[in-house]
Amino acid sequence: MNFEHSDKVKELIAKLEAFMDAHIYPVERDYYDFVHDHSNLWKEWPKMEALKDKAKAEGLWNLFLPHEYGEFSPGLTNLEYAPLAEIMGRVPWSSQVFNCSAPDTGNMEVLARYGTPEQQKRWLRPLLNGEIRSAYVMTEPQVASSDATNLELTILPDGDDYVLNGRKWWISNARHPRCDLFLVMGKTLPNNPRHSQHSTIIVPRDTPGVKIVRSQTIFGSLNSPGGESELRFENVRVPKANMILGEGRGFEIAQGRLGPGRIHHCMRSIGQAQRALEVMSRRADNRVAFGKKLSDQSSIRQDVARSFCEIEMARLLTLKAADQMDRYGNKVAKDLIAAIKVVAPQMAQTVADRGIQIHGGMGVSDDTPIAYFLTLNRYLRLADGPDEVHMSQLGKQKIREYNAMKARPAESRP
Ligand SMILES: Cc1cc2nc3c(=O)[nH]c(=O)nc-3n(C[C@H](O)[C@H](O)[C@H](O)COP(=O)(O)OP(=O)(O)OC[C@H]3O[C@@H](n4cnc5c(N)ncnc54)[C@H](O)[C@@H]3O)c2cc1C
Structure with a gap:
């Protein structure tokens, strides 16, 4: 067991951190102000495209796509990608700059793994x-x-x-x-066994009959520019060639998609927890109450120490899950993926909560990134x-x- 990153990964970490310092952290406030201005609702932040071009030019692009996808992939393993996703997670919107953001990453993996050459040309490229x-x-x-066996939207064949x-x-x-494009999961074969009734199909967003009924809020935020939406599909017609993998194969696709997607979320959560810990530690060392720095209070030190321990535990578990995925595949690693999906967001939520408390009133505002880390x-x-x-x-x-x-004799009395 080796806890050191390879030289290649160390180089990428340094490059990514330099990029974040030069191009992302300085514009964090600008991004925030733009997306929270209601006159900009559902508009892309104007600086995004230029940043994407810069990241692409520096080779910090599509890093998430595992090595097994050959020509499409920059060649990193999940284990190698983990510390990079963690760095991007520190500024949640930044993963889009590197073309590493959900839900696109999962959708690209689906198309890379299961798409036909035509689907790959039209959508994956x-x-x-x-x-x-x-x-x-x-x-x-x-x-x-x-x-997901409950899903009722119907995807039914009709001519071509x-x-x-x-x-x-x-x-x-x-x-x-x-x-x-939407990758839509719905029911095609209602008489099949429960896990082979559903299919996944590509639906271009502007197809007639696709209706955005309303935008949903998360703790009061519309999460522009992507948002979360309620949709209706009313006699939406797409060609048969848009079916991915085949009728009834939707679960296979969902499982293949969600494994890597879940661990990427966890890597980013760890980045958020780590940043919250750094920010709260600085605040604690700069704030004096009752004649003492906050950082001299034992309860504050315990909060910092406990957060450090919990972040380290989650990080090691994430790296272990990533390593198992690389060595034995997502199916074998499923228990560790489930474990980390439970552990990492809970841990990051708790660490962010401590960070809020240490900041006093300012903690619940958006004057620091911590409140958003908690809701996220x-x-x-x-x-x-x-x-x-x-x-x-x-x-x-x-x-x-x-x-x-085998049970051992002293483990229970008969
Ligand atoms: C911000 C956000 C973004 C999302 N983005 C997407 C997206 O892009 N695409 C998409 O398709 N979906 C998306 N979702 C939906 C999300 O995946 C679902 O909300 C989630 O899968 C739960 O489904 P549900 O809401 O129907 O909850 P339900 O299935 O109704 O479950 C409600 C609760 O029941 C409890 N429960 C369920 N099963 C068990 C069990 N076995 N044992 C004990 N308790 C149980 C859990 O506490 C659960 O939270 C998003 C959700 C959020 C909040």
Whole structure:
């Protein structure tokens, strides 16, 4: 076991940190002001494209795409990508600058892994080039969508087309001005076994019948420019060639998509927790109450120490999960992926909460990035599957596994 990054990764870390220092941190406030000005609703921040061009020119582009995708990939393993995603996570919107942001990353992986050459040419290429953006369209308002076998939107064959009818909500990016395609999951084969009824199909956003019914808020924020939206699909017709992998293969795709997507979120959460810890430590050392610096108070030191321990634990678990994905594949690594999806956002939410408390009133404002880190990690505990669902599956798996092991005599009296 080696806890050192390779020379290649150390070089990339240095390059990425230099880029963040030169081009991202200085414009963080500018970005914030733009996206929170209601006259700019659903508009892209004007400096985004120039920053993307810079990142691309420096080779800091599509770093997320695992090495197994050959010509499409810059060749990093998940383990190598982890510290880079962590750095990007420190400024959540910055991952778009490097073409490494959700939900595009997961959608690109789906198209790279399962897309036909025509689908790759039409959709994957422009996504990889950062010319367009995308949405993943799964969750529905009328059913508990944490159990995706409940999904009801229909995708039914009709001549040379499929026709889609149904409702969706919480769809990130649907309003983004550059969002051109939706990857939609729905039911095609209702008489099949539960896990082979659903399909995933490509729907261009401007297809007639696709309607954005309303924008949804997260703790009061519209999350412009991508937003979260409720959608209706009313007799939406797309060619049969838009089906990904085949009818009834939607679960296979969702599983393949969500594994890497989940761990990327966790890597970024760790970056947010780390930054919150740094910011709160500086504040504690610069603020005097009752004749003492806050940093001299034992309770504050404990908050900082505990946060450090929890971040280190989550980071090591994330790296272990990434390493297992690289060595044995996403299926074998699924328990560790579930574990980290539960651990990392909860940890980052807790660390951010401590950071808020240390900042006093300022903590709940957007004068520091910490309040946003708290809300972001709070909703991450729902997005890509609620904590309880991951724990339920993980618990079931572990009980099965430990029951298959030999019990030792002193472990229970007959
Ligand atoms: C900010 C945000 C962005 C999102 N982006 C997208 C997106 O881009 N595309 C998309 O398709 N979806 C998206 N979602 C939706 C998200 O994936 C779902 O909200 C999530 O999967 C849960 O589904 P649900 O809301 O239907 O909750 P439900 O399925 O109704 O579950 C509600 C609660 O029930 C509990 N529960 C469920 N199962 C169990 C269990 N087995 N044991 C114990 N308790 C359980 C959990 O506490 C859970 O939170 C997003 C959500 C948010 C908040």
